[in-house]
Amino acid sequence: MKNLTLLCLLIIASIVFKSHAQTDDEVLKTIYTSSLTEGESYNWLNYLSNQIGSRLSGSLGAERAVQYTKEELEQLGLSKVWLQPVMVPKWIRGAKEYAYIETVPGKTSTVNICALGGSVATSPLGIKAQLVEVHNFEELEALGKEQIEGKIVFYNRPMQADLINTFQAYGGCVNQRYKGAVEAAKYGAVGVVVRSMNLRLDDLPHTGSMTYDDLPVAQRIPSVAISTNDAETLSTMLKLSKDVKLYFKTSCKQLNDVQSYNVIGEITGSEFPNEYMVVGGHLDSWDLGDGSHDDGAGVVQSMEVLRLLKKAGIKPKRSIRVVLFMNEENGLRGANKYADVAKQKGENHVFALESDSGGFTPRGFRFDCDEANFNKVLSWKELFKPYLIHYFEKEGSGADVGPLKTDKNVLAGLHPDSQRYFDHHHASNDTFDAINKRELELGAATMTALVYLFDKYGIK
Template sequence: MKKLLFLLMLIGISLYGQEKDSLMLQKIYTSALTQSQCYTWLDSLSNKIGARLSGSKGAALAVAYTQKEMKALGLDRVYLQEVMVPKWVRGPKETAYALVGQQKIEFPICALGLSVGTSKNGLTAPIIEVKSIEEMIALGDRIKGKIVFYNRPMNPEFIETFQAYGSCVDQRSSGAREAGILGALGVIVRSMNLRLDDLPHTGMTNYKDIPAAQRIPAAAISTRGAEQLSALIKAHQNLSFYFNQQCVYEGDVLSYNVIGEIKGSEHPENIMVVGGHLDSWDLGDGAQDDGAGCVQSIAVLELLKKLHYTPKNTLRVVLFMNEENGIKGALKYGEEAQLKKENHILAMESDSGGFSPRGFSIDASEAQYAKIVGWKSLFEPYLIHVFQKGHSGTDVEPIASENIVKVGLYPDSQRYFDYHHAGNDRFDAVNKRELELGAATMTALVYLFDKYSMP
């Protein structure tokens, strides 16, 4: 009888705990949807500051703005962490056309990040289409003196759009390097986008350590432009293509990660990080990538303070600089954390857009993962149902602690690549309610993680 009473008591305690957690999550979501400033912050970041490519004036203004807003929240500490970042300048708007007899057929292009420019007068050469780097390499000497056109689309069969992106992004990141080694003169890459439109999508290309003489200009072409160019190549043998881009790398300059924190009341030595990257590409204003993630991360601290919740562990927001073309901010933060022997127990990143949250992508031990999955029922009233093992985020990867759990916010990604790295990545593409729901979802997980010790 005593054992039965003890068991009933434990069940009662457990149910009481779940009820308290359920009420706390309800308060978090209500507060996020009625009181959070995250949408207002994003408005300022996007519309008053705009594009924030590392090393630019916009990036510097964003550092000052977010530092000021975090100080206004009354956090225990707000500070800047110095980091050297590349300064790459796009220059005048790029131009491109195919020559069909005397006719010039124009195409929308944009230089890939960190690409070298063409000569002042541009580049004209025969263009050759391939579907992969491997196909290009197999052509050998036929590549010399040509412009290589990589035209492998994102695979629409993948329901998970980041899987579709990962299956073809190598042609953007490595295509220019591999083509330059074989003597190509330039590279045109199909934009990483699942829909047909006229917007070229930029992104970094990486020459690594190849000699300067082999570094050839690389540009992205819109998906509709890629379809049209492919048809022209098939119809006209030895088609000539022209493009002109005057981008230039101006060396590394000083910038900052922006950091704010609430000191833990019981275990200040244990650090929980939430963050996004403050830099953006220069074509739009970076509202989805990753202004949304930055303001959601600040909102985690904002919401817990509004609800008068004092974390047991130190809660830190980090706005990383230079994710888009070098991840120097993330590397610097990880390096400094190692030197200081900081113990990070959680690192959560939001860098998949401000769309409706669906759950989390979790990088953790089996025991830690099981613990988090055990909270799933608390999230179901908010339509949060995805608790999957997987990649957490580029900026939290360099953070290394023995028992750290890394988490990526997992929003609905079906429309993300319509905006990713393109000129339409603007504030009006972000839905206020979806943004706030994402902030609440991150806050809820931080609350539960802080309350319950991980195994």
Template sequence: MRAITLLIFTSFLFFSCAQKQEKAIISDALSVEEIKDSTNIKQLFDSALIEGKSYEWLRDLTQNIGGRLSGSTQAQKAVEWGEKLMKEVGLDSVWLQPVMVPHWIRGEKEIANYTINGKQKNVAICALGFSIATPSEGISAEVIEVKSLDEARALGTKMQGKIVFFNRAFDNTQIHTFKAYGGCVDQRVQGAAVCGEFGAKGVIVRSMTNSIDDFPHTGTMSYVDLPEEKYIPAAAISSQAAEILSADLKQNPTLQFYFKQSCKNLTDAPSFNVVGEIKGSKTPENIFVVGGHLDSWDLGEGAHDDGTGIVQSLEVAYLFKKNNIKPKNTLRVVFFMNEENGTRGAKKYAELAKLNKENHIGGLESDAGGHTPRGFSIDANTANTDLLISWKKLLAPYGLHDIEKGGSGADISPLKNENITLVGYRPDSQRYFDYHHTSRDTFDKVNKRELELGSASMAGIIYLMDKYLYNNTPVKP
């Protein structure tokens, strides 16, 4: 027993000494000012993890409002919800910024099937945003499978009267799944425009996901400059359905694929960006914006895309107020409307910022889900990019190792100029495309602790940006 006790005591001393040594090394590596910053960032994380509000805000948004497609009643309810919540948090001012948005509706649940070897197979399918409907009886035609837009273009008039099936899968060797998404999303966005030009009857697209499952992923598409008389219906089928259909086409290349959808494009509808701010204590004319998009697709609850980004953005302001951090520059929280099918809210915000001669010196967007924080991508000039990268030693203790040059976000990118520093929050992306644009994007898929860590991560980098990108003389836009 004495031997065991001695072993435990020795182990305790070893780990205690190791911790002290680690703290000493960190202290030696940080300046006095950096130690102060480290302390403040730690307090932001402590507050988020112990007293955070984001998870319950998200529960309210997703469970009581749900999917929030631009122009819908739910989107308007979300605007009212966002305005009320910002006021409850105690921001210095809150207002609504009017914007006209597209209004597309899905209509009745879509249907798809085909018959092979005397057996009918039902297909998990959903219309793509902005697509037209099929005729009321649906459409049926032979299928031509392609892997790319170029392969489709090469078919030319051979696709006339056919349904073109785009079946390029994610490149799963890409560690960053957004790169895999970017590598194949063009077939979803432009497929109908390419095939409509040559008289195709319709387009079906493999869902944008790493997984093989039976949940179709919606998303926006465009007819580009195609004349309206050449518009054709476009839909996504699940990745599992795509695998099965591809195999069945090899067995029977002339099988008839049937699908029916009743979606419709209505006239533009009035909506709003929701804006609130904490006035800067020293240079209020300089603005840092932090935000996400309030709208979502209609199949799920818009939890990861982008309910998490909305609540995390507001929690940045909440954490500042909770910890009595008074930003030198104005901190503005924006819930952007219509990112999913038009980015009208982002464009209107940037337009008004220019019209009002506002001086935005930085921006941060969260629109990549609410999973475990990994880091930030930076869109800025070389000097400011290097400055943000130098903060790794302050942020790495919280798992924020990936801080590097890259894009920011669809809603803040219209603000870009040579002086502004734009940042994208980057959580782990491995599970994101399991849920993205599907019926699975629901509140229960969000982990409370991961969400709160994300809020604190965003608050941490905004704290540093406000302190070290602060300038007494506003830079002319």
């Protein structure tokens, strides 16, 4: 009789539990409500941006950001939090750069420039030379050494304005920044000035990484970015006279590598603890602003994913990690180190999501996966419809999660509205005042929702 009574109670309890189990749309509603009404992402970013500031790899700011985010993750009551050592490059900008255009001897006008990350410095006296304007490497090759030697190469290919996908426009011209110095040095150029990667006409130069490949140190030439307004002015002056000269002076320096860290926190899975899901952004930034959009937003949104899951009482089946990667901007050392260690340990990473496109209104996700998993994602579109999340495309994921790719897992990247992103990208106005609290929180909730669904249903 006692056994029969116990069985009846268990059946009743099961029925009651099932009747109270939340549906997926109810869980998503809880997640979005929590993020928008009691979120922490905006407060975290406020501290990261305004109390710590820029976080260039190897800098004091980067070191302080590691300690701050580790301490905040420890307060969330995760299963474990740890630092993963990684050696990173240390490049310093030095004194503020200075430049002017000289139309005739003694007649000058100052312009706005900044050194590109990784560039060598000019001599202490700076350099002054005539310019050669080109739009691509083919034009450079056509001019040849005879017309380039001893001059400054001016790369002036703008981002393509009619491309709605601004990241596609960025990709279409960023090679002049990254490899411009290497290509110009082949023909005897003494320096390089590159039009900033920016769709807006303004006075702000945008920095970014560049490379010398294996070019000997003695053959490396200084490389700077110029604001879009000044690029327009310079191009107009060159059309009027080929005798226009540019002077610029930089004081940057490449030092020896230093140790830094990836910051990692984990909620260990209740059913499949050896299946790992990663959500992350990069903790480093460039040094002109405070890196709020690139990528402070991604950092705090990723931290918020774990907090929101715990707040909603969701106990993940799989182990979910937040990884704050170091050195995305000028080396990807953190991403490669994390992937290398995961491979050495034989860890099975089934899913990874990155936020590194700014803190603007979320529109959806980019996916790097097979058709079966992409069709699974498409079946969830109705769940995201109330939040105006409609963009689900197979077109890649993100730089930091890329090294985790296998032929079986799913990689994803948050896709915010990108129309204003390159107004701030790598520039001095990438600051906290450019962040909209609600947009940031919507992004954090959107990421949490996707992580929840992939954890619940797994991958195919």
